[in-house]
Each structure stands twice: as C-alpha cells, then as structure tokens.
Amino acid sequence: EAxxxxxxxxxxxxxxxxxxxxxxxxxxxxxxSWYRQDPGLGLRQIYYSMNVExxxxxxxxxxxxxxxxxxxxxxxxxESPSPNQTSLYFCASSLGSSVTDTQYFGPGTRxxxx
Amino acid sequence: xxxxxxxxGPLSVPEGAIVSLNCTYSNSAFQYxxxxxxxxxxxxxxxxxxxxxxxxxxxxxxxxxxxxxxxxSLFIRDSQPSDSATYLCAFAGYSTLTFGKxxxxxxSP
Numbered sequence: 001e002a003x004x005x006x007x008x009x010x011x012x013x014x015x016x017x018x019x020x021x022x023x024x025x026x027x028x029x030x031x032x033s034w035y036r037q038d039p040g041l042g043l044r045q046i047y048y049s050m051n052v053e054x055x056x057x058x059x060x061x062x063x064x065x066x067x068x069x070x071x072x073x074x075x076x077x078x079e080s081p082s083p084n085q086t087s088l089y090f091c092a093s094s095l096g097s098s099v100t101d102t103q104y105f106g107p108g109t110r111x112x113x114x
Numbered sequence: 115x116x117x118x119x120x121x122x123g124p125l126s127v128p129e130g131a132i133v134s135l136n137c138t139y140s141n142s143a144f145q146y147x148x149x150x151x152x153x154x155x156x157x158x159x160x161x162x163x164x165x166x167x168x169x170x171x172x173x174x175x176x177x178x179x180x181x182x183x184x185x186x187s188l189f190i191r192d193s194q195p196s197d198s199a200t201y202l203c204a205f206a207g208y209s210t211l212t213f214g215k216x217x218x219x220x221x222s223p
Contacts, residue, residue: 042216043213045211099146099206102160105157108155
C-alpha cells in the first residue's frame, strides 16, 4: 500500500531532551516536507526537501533540523525541544517538487513537550 | 490583511443539506487552488484542485473559484455524516503553498 508513515504517533517528552520523529514513504517521491499544525494557526511548513541531500527552510524552521540521506526517509530532529514545540506534526511527500503536485500526508505525530 | 482567511466553524448541518465552505485570499500570485479534507486523527488528503476561475465538479463536490474577487468555495451536495471532517483550502503560487486554517464540518444523521 502506497503510504507515508511516521513514528512515533504520540510522544511526551521534557524540555531539552533530543528527539527524532521518523518519516518514510514508499512511493519513490522526490519531494518531502514537514508541517506543524496548531489550533488557530493552521498548517505551517517547517522544512522541505526536493531530493536526496537537498533541504530548505519552510515558514517556521527555528528549533528543528532535518536530513535527507535516502530518498524514502526524512526525519525531523528536535535537538533541544521546548514547550512551544508542542504540536501536531505531519510529514508529506509528493512525486515532483512543484507546489502543484499532490501532497500525500502521513497520519501525524502528536508531540507534547513538558 | 491575512493572506488566507477561512472561517474555523464548526459548521453543523443535518444530513442531506447543501454545504458551502469558503476561503478568501489576498495574494494575486496564487494560481492553483485546492481543497483538502482532514478526518480526526488523520493527515489531510487532497479532495479537489483547479487552476481556473469557474466551477469544477466531482460527484457531490463542486469547487468554485472567483479570481476577480479572490474567493474560493467548496460545495457539498447531499451531505453525509461521513463528510464530517475539517476542510482546508490551499493555495499555490510560484513556489509557495499556503493553507487556510480549516473549517470543521459536522453532519448529523
């Protein structure tokens, strides 16, 4: 089944404890991205990657890192999480890198930073 | 003025009603208009997209774009309880993709 998977789905952690949220897609998509979704603010892009080893900042990159060593994987790293990073995170992928390409979203990771 | 405005709802309707969901935008560079549907505890999924002004129909769903007024709508005919979800409008410009905040729709049996 074609899909985007994220792990973990739920995570509660404490301020400053490094964490990684994994994202993997099995559709051979070029483009992958991370979003956070907050009440009243909607979906905001954190980072995106147009291809392996090519990443760029989205609208809200502060406090996050990403890497794209393989085409299928695009992990999101929070080196020193803070409570304002408590949010619902979505990974997405699309076949091409055009903003008009259909994005396929993962199921989401709900992160709470205490 | 915000780049995209979308009423968060919730919008509650009885089964069978016609639903109208709307977004306004201010960025003239937006040329591609989309509607995503997001069920509770799920990621958004693309529902419809269109490039041009006018209407595009897909089953019970109709997407309408008025570029002159910078206004887009999604109409749902014969709404079903399974349509209960949050609907996000999305706009693509040259290199940007901007989402609305989403409207929660509740269709009661």
